Amino acid sequence: MQHGDLIIKADYLLTMEDDLTVIKNGAVAVKGKNIVKAGTSEEISKEYTSEKIIGGQGRVVFPGLVNTHTHAAMVYLRGIADDIPLQEWLEKHIWPVEGKFLTSEFVADAVELACLEMLKAGVTTYADMYFYEDTAGKKLEKIGMRGVLGAGVIDFPSMYAQSADDYFRSAENLINNWKGSELVTPCVAPHATYTCGPENYKRARELAEKYDIPIHTHLSETQWEVSEIQRRYGKTPVEYLDEIGILSERLFAAHCVWLTDKDIEILAKKRVGVAHCIESNLKLASGIAPVPKMLKAGVKVAFGTDGAASNNDLSILGEMSTAAKVHKAISEDPTVLNSKTALLMATRYGAEILGLGDKVGSLEQGKLADLVIANLEKPHLTPIYDIYSHITYCMRPSDIETVIVNGKIVVDAGRLTTMDEEEILNKARGWQEKIKGSSD
């Protein structure tokens, strides 16, 4: 009999391994940071013993959810402007506030709130694109969350950097500071085809190859972007990035709303990962990405919330439910994006497109223990006939009871264990007053 640091039991265990079998009365044994075994409760009991056994009756266990595209610090701009056209939203609201408030201190405080919200909603990993990611990295270590932090690069100066050299210096610093970290994966994030010319994309690729890290970008989000890139380069955004050699398994691209069939073929062939941000795309009226077509063509698609300013929350459960429903109506086919596929996209596919597929995304021996326990004993989750259906169509962040990242319990009975929740909310309220005051 071996000793485990922690054993998690549940009525339903979803490992999200290849066959997507539901293990009834399942258990997971954790030792240190790792899963040492996942199987039926009976199997685990025969091999492992532990002083700490959690979960149990009326519970389901599945891998931590992965948010593959966000701008975490923008959580401080949640709901600051809605229901208005994209350009007005950006130019009159988002950019002016960022221009006035975007500092390392802003990011430090805002990231705490974003992580708090995500962890309580069962998100254990997020991929970010923003500035001051070094600051974000420190917060991730403190709060105990996993992140792929993308140092933003754009062709023009900002409060954060004055030149391309500046942006890339920051990106290289980020990489050197975090390469080898357990929780933080550094990443380079050229913003988009319309804000980064070929030079900066190529520099990003070189940096990524030199340090073997992922590249994070926005791609084909709006019809305007597609016409603009057509006008500049005579190509679709996907063809353009392909031509300059950016497309590879290393790249994960957010949005991919406006794609030709040829674009989809290219994405599949070059094994680019796609972060589908349905709620943001709907809310900004950007359009609806051809996800069933991409999946069919073999493109790996996962979910992203985008920033809270355009969503307006950071819940992957919400993205799953919205996507699974909307694509049925758009495809005029109720069989597309079924509930198993939705959870697969939210877990294993998410980890894979971020280059973390060997570490997290499913519950199997040797992987890091990133997982959630949800409470099924709720009116809206009763009765139960199909656990995948319930997670995709009914489950809410408030059903998430326990969250484990890297073997550590970071949410227990729905409360963050690593930092004081009230303090995080109070900081946010302080910033809210400053930001409100500035626009009055």
Place this chain on the structure above:
Amino acid sequence: MQHGDLIIKADYLLTMEDDLTVIKNGAVAVKGKNIVKAGTSEEISKEYTSEKIIGGQGRVVFPGLVNTHTHAAMVYLRGIADDIPLQEWLEKHIWPVEGKFLTSEFVADAVELACLEMLKAGVTTYADMYFYEDTAGKKLEKIGMRGVLGAGVIDFPSMYAQSADDYFRSAENLINNWKGSELVTPCVAPHATYTCGPENYKRARELAEKYDIPIHTHLSETQWEVSEIQRRYGKTPVEYLDEIGILSERLFAAHCVWLTDKDIEILAKKRVGVAHCIESNLKLASGIAPVPKMLKAGVKVAFGTDGAASNNDLSILGEMSTAAKVHKAISEDPTVLNSKTALLMATRYGAEILGLGDKVGSLEQGKLADLVIANLEKPHLTPIYDIYSHITYCMRPSDIETVIVNGKIVVDAGRLTTMDEEEILNKARGWQEKIKGSSD
């Protein structure tokens, strides 16, 4: 100084009266079943005193949400079959289970679970279409929820009735039993244009006129229905119901997905209310109703969840968020269905299309006290710039703290006060085992 039975205070009070003003530091005074005054906390304090003051800091108060179309008892079939074509869903799953289990006892137990779920999600009134509504009415009185209960009518026999006379006898009994009830409004519910011929629609109208009650029907839900009615009568479903004299302010029609411009004109002119069921329509791949067009034409549109078998929950907050986002993308216009409109549809418009507009739907002197208090002190609701935006895009059922129906607190600190929650869940689990067993 007058005495109130209850005073509710909040940082934000949304009365949903005509101008949709946000009252900061607001309060509502309740005496018996009625609102005696709503205004600023200062105004209320000058006129009213009470031993019971609830709500307070970090809270928002708004009218109870109205679910204008559901089949409450189908909550027992939640998630029994998903991600399959409509006909297969109905014929292989829903109808066989209903055929085997649909009794008065089934409805009695299932309605408890549906009411529990809805009340905890801030829904204070629902409009139903099903069978054994007498049983449902008794449950509503026990649990303390408001309902417009529609006795179903179809052209063919069922477990519940053998003939048209049978269906209408049941409907008339329902009316006689509940006419004048405070919580229950009886209603007649001819199922749909493809399941009820003109005779039964006309009998329903006569009954409704005789007793001055509403009519509830399904209308233009699928493309198949539109072609079928074209084939049978050479008209669209809307034109057909217009021709036989069914369209009036008395009628509220669920779905209205497939409408011609002329249909929309007719619905506006005849003042028919529409129950928009976006999540069900998406999930069954039925299509997306032209809501912005209907609103522009002056049609009153509210939200419905449809049954939990096709949604899969009974949350109006979910419908608001989904609808506000989806219509933006479909219209390619981020300004449509803004957050104020969403809450208006979910409250005042909902009450109005059910014929309850003079009683509930907004918080004003003399109306019945149906209202909710939500807790804003949550990560996903922080910071706050616009309270309407937060309710539409971020609020979740778990934020609903207190629910008052007819002046009585039925949910307190998130728990039902009128019945035992655990007992309701246990009954549901018993039925789940029977239903599962029957299909094994």
